Amino acid sequence: MLLTFSLPYFQVHGIRAPAYTVLGTKATPYNVAIWAKQHGMDHSYFDRFWTYATQVLFHFNLGRSYKENSSVWGIISLYVPRTIWLAAVSLALTTIIAIPLGIYQAARRNTVGDYTATGVAFVLYAMPSFLLCMLLLDAFSFHGPHLPNSPPQGVQAWAMFTSPEGFILPVAALTMLSVAGLSRYMRGTVLEVLVQDYVRTAKAKGCSSRRTLFKHAFRNALGPIIVLLGLSIPALLGGALIIESVFNYAGLGIQTVFAAENLDVPTVLGITLLVAILTLLGNLLADIALGLVNPRIRIEGTKA
C-alpha cells in the first residue's frame, strides 16, 4: 500500500506546474517561490513523502487541496457514499444478472442463445463506456420514455432510494459494462464445473438436470464466481468514473477529473488512495464470502 503511493508522490512533487495553475499564468517567480515554500516544496522528496505518509497513516489527514481552500477530506467526504452506493447497487445487479447468464450460457452452450449473449457481451466490451452511456441517453432520455438524463444534484447518498428514476440510466450503464466484462469468464467458470466428475455422477444417479445444475454444479461454481466478482471491483470503480462524468453524478470520479484538470495533486492522490482502499475492502468482503460458501477454504485458513 505504502509503496503504491510513494511512486506517484515522488513524481508529483518534482514539478512546480501546480503553482502556476493555482496562482495563474502571470504569477511572478517570487510568488511561486512563496507558494512552493508554503507547501513544503523546499524540503527533500523523502522528507515530504515521510510527512505525507505519516499524516495519512496516523492522523488520517489527506492534506490540503491546492486549488480549494479546504482539506482534501472536506472536499471528497460528501461524495464517497454516493460513489459507494452507485458501485454497490451496480455490483448487486451485476451479480443478479451475470450468474444466471453464465449458467444459462454454459448449460445451453453453442446454441443461438449462447452465441447471442457472447456476441452482445463482445460488442459491449469493445465499446468505449461513454459511447454506451450516450446511446442509452439518446434512446431512453431524449427519445422514448424520457427518463431524467442525470440524477438529482443533492449530495445525500440516499437519493438513490427516494427518487430512483434519475438513477436508472447510470446504474443500468454501469451494470451492463460490468456484466459484459464478466460474462467472458463467467461462462468458462461454470463450464469448467459442468465437466467435472461429480456432475456426471449426479446425472448418472438420476438427478433431474435442474437439480444437477443448481444443487451440484452451481454450488461448486460459486467459489470461482465470487473471486471473479471481487476482481471486477477495480473495473467497476473505474467504470463509475466515466459514468459519473457522463451523467453528471457528483461522486468521486467527477472530483478526480476536476482535480486533475486543475493539477490539484493532493486531491487526486487522496481520491486515488481512497479508491484503492475501497477496492481492498471489496476484495476482503469477497474473501469473507468465499469462506462462507466454501468451508474447505475456511478450514485451511485456520490451519495456516
Place this chain on the structure above:
Amino acid sequence: MTDLTERERVSPIEPPDPPTTLSTDDQIVPMWRQRLRIFFHNKLAVASVVFLFLTIAACFLVPVLHPTNQTNQAATFGLPWNAAPSWHHWLGTDSSGFDELGRIFYGGEYSLTLGFVAGFITIVVGTTYGMISGFAGGITDTLMMRLIDAFLSIPYIFLLITLIAIFNRSTVFLICIIGFTLWWGNARIIRGDALLIRNLEYSQAATAMGARKWHIIRRHVFPNSISNIVTVATFSVADAILFLSALGFLGLGIQAPQTDWGTMLQAGTSQIQNGFWWEIYPLALVFILVVVSINYIGDALRDCFEVRLLER
C-alpha cells in the same frame, strides 16, 4: 494419414517405399504450420485479421493519397460546419468544419499507433517482470507480486488520470503512460506460466544437466509460454485503445488540433441531441469493429495454441 492407409493396402511381400520417396503429406508438419492451419480454419478470425489490416492500411495510406485538411482551423473558415454527408464530404463535416471521413483515418493513425505501441510496451515489461519474478522465487517473488497486488488495487483509469494530471499530455508521453500502467495483469499471468513451466520435467531435466537459469528461460520457458504472451499482447492492444478513448472522453487524450478516436467520439456524442449522426455512428462502428476484431483474434490465437486442439 492417407499414406498409412495406402501402406496397409500394400501386400506384405513387397518392401515398403524407401523414406526418400515419401509424399509430402507424410512428413512431419511443423508445429507453427499446424497452428496456422487451425487459425485459418476459423473464418471469423481470418475476417478479423483482414478487416484489421484494411483499417490500418486505410488509416495510414488514405491521408497520404488523398490529403484532407485536418489541422488548419483557419483554412476551414467559410466551410460548412456540421454539414450533412454530401458528394464533396462523404461523411459530412464535424463541428470545426473538418471532413469527417478524412478525420476518421487521421484519428485512427493516432489511436492505432498508440494502441499497438502501448500494447507492445505492456507485453515487454510484463514478460520481463513476470519471468524474473517467476524464476527468482522466494522472497523476491513474494515482494514483486505484492507490489503488483498493490498496483492492481488502483483502478487503471484513476492512475492514468493522476499521472496525466501531473505530467504533460504529449503523444509520446501518453503512449508511455498507458504502456507502463497496463502491464501488471500481464506480469501476473506470465509469472504464473514461468512458475508452471519451470517445474515441468523438461526444465528440471535441463537444470539437472547443469543448464543455467538464463538458458532455461531462453530455450524452455519463453518458447513454451509464447502462446500466452501473444494472446495477452493482443488483448493489451485492445485495452490500450479503449483506455485512450476513455481519456479522450475526459479531454485528456491527444490534444487538438491532432485527434484520436476517443476525442472524436466525445465531440460527436456531445452533439447527440442535434441529430448529427454522421459524427457518431460511422466512427463508432469502425471503433467497435476494430476492438472486437482484435479481441477475436486474441481468442482465436488462444484456441490455436491450445495443444489439446492439435490432436484432432
